[in-house]
Amino acid sequence: MTEVISINNFKGGVSKTSSTAGIAYVLSEIKKKKVLVVDLDPQADVTDLLLKTFKENNNSLLNEIMNSNNIESILDEKEDEILDLLLRKSTDINENDLYHTLKEQKHLNESIIELSNNLSIVPSDFNMIGYPYLLEDLKLNRIDGAKYFDSFLEEVKEDYDFILIDTPPTLSDFANSGIYSCDYSLIVVQTHVRSFNAVEKLISHLSDFRDLHDNDFDIVGILPVMFKNQGKIDSFIIKLLKHVYGNYVFENKVMQRERVKFWDAIGIQNEDMHDRNVLTMYENIADELLEKMRDRNGK
Ligand SMILES: Nc1ncnc2c1ncn2[C@@H]1O[C@H](COP(=O)(O)OP(=O)(O)OP(=O)(O)O)[C@@H](O)[C@H]1O
Numbered sequence: 204m205t206e207v208i209s210i211n212n213f214k215g216g217v218s219k220t221s222s223t224a225g226i227a228y229v230l231s232e233i234k235k236k237k238v239l240v241v242d243l244d245p246q247a248d249v250t251d252l253l254l255k256t257f258k259e260n261n262n263s264l265l266n267e268i269m270n271s272n273n274i275e276s277i278l279d280e281k282e283d284e285i286l287d288l289l290l291r292k293s294t295d296i297n298e299n300d301l302y303h304t305l306k307e308q309k310h311l312n313e314s315i316i317e318l319s320n321n322l323s324i325v326p327s328d329f330n331m332i333g334y335p336y337l338l339e340d341l342k343l344n345r346i347d348g349a350k351y352f353d354s355f356l357e358e359v360k361e362d363y364d365f366i367l368i369d370t371p372p373t374l375s376d377f378a379n380s381g382i383y384s385c386d387y388s389l390i391v392v393q394t395h396v397r398s399f400n401a402v403e404k405l406i407s408h409l410s411d412f413r414d415l416h417d418n419d420f421d422i423v424g425i426l427p428v429m430f431k432n433q434g435k436i437d438s439f440i441i442k443l444l445k446h447v448y449g450n451y452v453f454e455n456k457v458m459q460r461e462r463v464k465f466w467d468a469i470g471i472q473n474e475d476m477h478d479r480n481v482l483t484m485y486e487n488i489a490d491e492l493l494e495k496m497r498d499r500n501g502k
């Protein structure tokens with residue numbers, strides 16, 4: 204049976220995309236499950252990250268920059284190359300991004316890019332910004348708007364064990380479409396005071412949404428992200444989360460790691476010990492996610 208997981212939080216820059224990519228990578232490349240990532244964000248960050256991981260090899264330039272004591276001279280020498288590396292977005296998509304598929308009512312299969320034997324992506328692009336207007340043009344109300352994307356996803360669902368949906372940092376048609384289609388919402392929360400406030404609001408939104416749309420997704424858990432070892436507030440927020448939300452809170456956390464920041468430029472790497480440590484961190488999270496899904500399913 205396919206499990207659809209939407210990664211949610213309406214706060215920006217809290218590791219939704221990196222968590223989606225990290226979990227998708229270990230489920231597909233290490234655990235050999237069939238995984239589809241759907242990018243519902245016009246920022247197209249998970250599209251960019253996974254294309255960099257599987258389609259491009261550009262880590263030598265970044266390594267040169269990171270190991271240099273004279274970054275200015277590399278910038279003088281290789282400015283074009285560096286800007287190309289950092290600004291290039293979603294090169295392989297052409298007309299097959301999610302927005303075109305939804306607008307022209309094509310089969311979702313046409314937009315799927317196979318990244319490896321087990322991992323595929325429905326890519327986004329900045330033009331996805333037009334999605335709310337598209338729903339408006341189609342005269343779909345709030346409830347039918349959320350169902351629209353789901354009707355496309357249904358057509359490909361059975362080809363995968365897991366579908367992970369990355370959503371933007373808003374409670375808008377984008378995130379709502381992901382929430383409508385999911386079996387489970389995975390809430391990521393940065394271990395900061397303001398993020399704790401946002402969790403309560405998000406849970407309340409999810410609960411209202413479920414009642415309004417009469418659908419039956421479950422919150423699978425609350426994953427603490429960008430945790431700083433020895434951060435006093437970080438530890439306090441974890442304790443507070445556990446006190447309030449009990450075993451919804453993951454035991455495993457996404458730690459703050461330079462390697463994860465590197466992913467933005469060169470994609471996910473599995474080359475050395477540090478890469479493997481980071482992947483082990485996501486593997487433990489994926490294991491706990493699977494366990495929590497089993498528990499929520501009452502199996
Ligand atoms: N575990 C981590 N350690 C260090 N940096 C991280 C970690 N996770 C994410 N980051 C960095 O934080 C920034 C935001 O991460 P990411 O894009 O995953 O967040 P997001 O919640 O998807 O953002 P948005 O709300 O814009 O969609 C990125 O530059 C990313 O490299």
Ligand SMILES: [Mg+2]
Nearest residue numbers: 219220244248
């Ligand atoms: Mg993101």
